[in-house]
Amino acid sequence: MHLVKLLFFVLVSCSRDVLSQYYYTHFNTLVLPILKDAETSLHSVSWLPRGDKLIDLDAPFTWRDCVVRNPPMVACGLEEGCRFPLRCDRTLCKEAHSYINPSCPSLNITAKYGCNICAVTPVNPVSKSCKLSQLTTDLVIFYGTDGRNIAVLSGQTFGVELVVSCAPSSLLISLPKGVDGVAAFSWSALAFPRQVDKPDVANKFVLCLPSSSKTPGVTFLGDGPFYFTSFPNLDLRSILSYTPMVRKHKTSLGYHIRINRISIRGISIPIPSIKSASVRLSTVTPYTKLRSDIYKAFVSSFSMATTNIPRLKSVQPFSLCLKSSAVGSVEKGFRVPTIDLEMESGKKWTIYGDNSMKRVGNGTACLAFLDGGLKMKDAIVIGTFQMENNFLFLDLENQKLGFSSSLLARGTSCGSFNFTAIVE
Ligand SMILES: *[C@@H]1O[C@H](CO)[C@@H](O)[C@H](O)[C@H]1NC(C)=O
Numbered sequence: 001m002h003l004v005k006l007l008f009f010v011l012v013s014c015s016r017d018v019l020s021q022y023y024y025t026h027f028n029t030l031v032l033p034i035l036k037d038a039e040t041s042l043h044s045v046s047w048l049p050r051g052d053k054l055i056d057l058d059a060p061f062t063w064r065d066c067v068v069r070n071p072p073m074v075a076c077g078l079e080e081g082c083r084f085p086l087r088c089d090r091t092l093c094k095e096a097h098s099y100i101n102p103s104c105p106s107l108n109i110t111a112k113y114g115c116n117i118c119a120v121t122p123v124n125p126v127s128k129s130c131k132l133s134q135l136t137t138d139l140v141i142f143y144g145t146d147g148r149n150i151a152v153l154s155g156q157t158f159g160v161e162l163v164v165s166c167a168p169s170s171l172l173i174s175l176p177k178g179v180d181g182v183a184a185f186s187w188s189a190l191a192f193p194r195q196v197d198k199p200d201v202a203n204k205f206v207l208c209l210p211s212s213s214k215t216p217g218v219t220f221l222g223d224g225p226f227y228f229t230s231f232p233n234l235d236l237r238s239i240l241s242y243t244p245m246v247r248k249h250k251t252s253l254g255y256h257i258r259i260n261r262i263s264i265r266g267i268s269i270p271i272p273s274i275k276s277a278s279v280r281l282s283t284v285t286p287y288t289k290l291r292s293d294i295y296k297a298f299v300s301s302f303s304m305a306t307t308n309i310p311r312l313k314s315v316q317p318f319s320l321c322l323k324s325s326a327v328g329s330v331e332k333g334f335r336v337p338t339i340d341l342e343m344e345s346g347k348k349w350t351i352y353g354d355n356s357m358k359r360v361g362n363g364t365a366c367l368a369f370l371d372g373g374l375k376m377k378d379a380i381v382i383g384t385f386q387m388e389n390n391f392l393f394l395d396l397e398n399q400k401l402g403f404s405s406s407l408l409a410r411g412t413s414c415g416s417f418n419f420t421a422i423v424e
């Protein structure tokens with residue numbers, strides 16, 4: 001992790017004299033590393049020049065720990081980021097106001113500032129608390145990629161200006177150390193991928209979450225191609241299956257898909273309502289949550305498919321734990337039955353042992369799915385443990401999700417992008 005940061009800082013200082021001379025017209029895809037926090041298992045995007053941001057697929061806008069200088073405006077130094085308050089009549093302010101969160105403080109108290117500011121209420125997706133603040137701008141440095149290496153884009157020495165919200169430091173409580181805010185990756189026009197104003201960067205992004213805190217994963221913004229070091233000539237787009245990904249209504253933020261059935265070792269689990277179940281992807285949910293009725297049928301089927309493996313005392317928060325030595329560890333993870341999510345398109349997202357069984361120590365491995373209760377808004381919320389080392393291509397333009405199933409099963413991983421910079 002430190003190595004990656006170091007490399008990036010070297011690049012940033014380097015960019016001022018050497019790299020900025022080069023013009024990479026063929027780089028229409030941007031790239032940033034994704035880091036996993038060892039303590040919380042949360043994933044953040046490495047955001048330069050300042051702190052990392054927690055990845056949130058449901059946030060209406062990006063926010064960071066900062067204080068805006070209220071009117072009269074004073075220009076700030078570049079080293080602080082250029083934090084000019086955004087006026088209320090700006091399109092992006094109106095967009096932010098279409099996502100009012102009713103459980104947050106009223107924006108009403110900012111009325112005394114008139115239209116000089118754009119009041120918003122940033123939310124911490126882990127603690128669920130929110131604070132009153134306002135929209136401003138910040139700088140972020142992106143790297144271009146030809147799919148294999150990275151390069152600093154020309155004319156970007158200080159970074160690209162994005163609209164973000166400030167937030168008081170107290171909103172950071174319960175986020176990983178070193179994380180100073182939240183990066184929105186939602187359908188919102190204020191989301192991080194959608195604000196990149198290079199005209200040739202397509203409205204699509206890749207999430208490839210690492211399973212280890214030692215090796216960074218990767219997010220790409222744009223069309224690709226995408227290559228990992230293990231297979232230098234395999235464009236990862238060629239291994240993807242697709243399924244429709246819908247925006248539920250005009251102001252919904254998260255990514256929803258539908259599934260036809262769940263099966264374990266090829267046998268369909270009897271869940272009558274599964275086709276109408278709403279399925280959402282979430283990067284702030286560590287383990288996939290299933291509505292109680294689905295969870296019960298799921299665990300019972302998995303249990304029946306593994307009767308030959310010794311049980312061990314269950315370890316919180318999981319309910320079904322097995323002796324890991326009896327399952328054996330093979331290259332594709334545990335030798336447990338595969339779980340298939342058959343998507344609306346008919347294509348299967350296969351979950352192997354690495355994404356289904358969590359090693360909890362003492363020779364125990366637990367089925368890493370949780371009971372979300374009966375009242376879940378979405379019947380299934382796919383969490384990060386199940387997404388790690390899966391290549392997910394969220395195509396907002398064509399409203400479809402590309403998925404690879406486990407990259408480990410193909411002999412590669414999300415930690416296999418080559419972050420070496422090239423200088424021609
Ligand atoms: C602001 O709050 C006050 C008192 O709570 C209320 O009377 C007023 O109508 C509110 N204004 C708006 C624009 O909501």
Ligand SMILES: *[C@@H]1O[C@H](CO)[C@@H](O)[C@H](O)[C@H]1NC(C)=O
Pocket residue numbers: 149229418420421422
């Ligand atoms: C990473 O990229 C550099 C520059 O193209 C190359 O020299 C190096 O061999 C690559 N590393 C791996 C592991 O492929």
Ligand SMILES: *[C@@H]1O[C@H](CO)[C@@H](O)[C@H](O)[C@H]1NC(C)=O
Pocket residue numbers: 360361362
């Ligand atoms: C392993 O088992 C021992 C004895 O049951 C227990 O004291 C210890 O806390 C366990 N360790 C972990 C990491 O669960």
